[in-house]
Amino acid sequence: MKRNIVYLLIACALLLSACTRDTTTQPLPSPTAQITNTPDAALTEPESSPQPAMSDAPLQDGDYTAEVSDAYAASSGHGWKEYLQITVKDQQIASIEYDALKDGKKKSEATAEEYPMTPHPSEWIPKINEALRAAEMPEAMDTVTGATMSSNVARKLYAAVLSAAREGKTETVTVDI
Numbered sequence: 001m002k003r004n005i006v007y008l009l010i011a012c013a014l015l016l017s018a019c020t021r022d023t024t025t026q027p028l029p030s031p032t033a034q035i036t037n038t039p040d041a042a043l044t045e046p047e048s049s050p051q052p053a054m055s056d057a058p059l060q061d062g063d064y065t066a067e068v069s070d071a072y073a074a075s076s077g078h079g080w081k082e083y084l085q086i087t088v089k090d091q092q093i094a095s096i097e098y099d100a101l102k103d104g105k106k107k108s109e110a111t112a113e114e115y116p117m118t119p120h121p122s123e124w125i126p127k128i129n130e131a132l133r134a135a136e137m138p139e140a141m142d143t144v145t146g147a148t149m150s151s152n153v154a155r156k157l158y159a160a161v162l163s164a165a166r167e168g169k170t171e172t173v174t175v176d177i
Helices: 002-020 070-075 121-134 148-167
Strands: 062-068 081-089 092-102 173-175
Touching: 062 148, 070 081, 081 148, 092 121, 092 148, 121 148, 148 173
Parallel strands: 062 173
Antiparallel strands: 062 081, 081 092
């Protein structure tokens, strides 16, 4: 019985290796080649080189701000209007500030009576700012424990503010989340 199982395993291994073995020696097309819908399905090179994606465009020096919409602040933000402001110098982010405002006061400076939640914003807002500084792209930003919703908002604000910085648009961008 054991011998039959061993033979079966060897046969399966041989069959599997035969099925996965590449016996062709034709070169693969270049990554920029495109298959055209011609009768002979010839490979053709693109007519022009692709333009760089907007995410590849350099950041332009200046101050850029993105904020949530008034509707979002009223409905989901409990009146707190989250914002993200960056300063770009020499095409690099020199400073970054994420916070929220309500009646002219920053959420990170609110008292426990003004913002009675645990953890308090004075604990997690600095962590969001650290996560933003560490992330080169919005989707790479780590979520801060205890501030999942605000981390998600910060990512969206970061994407908007980076887009504005690439375009050199220094007007405040409103993000409807």
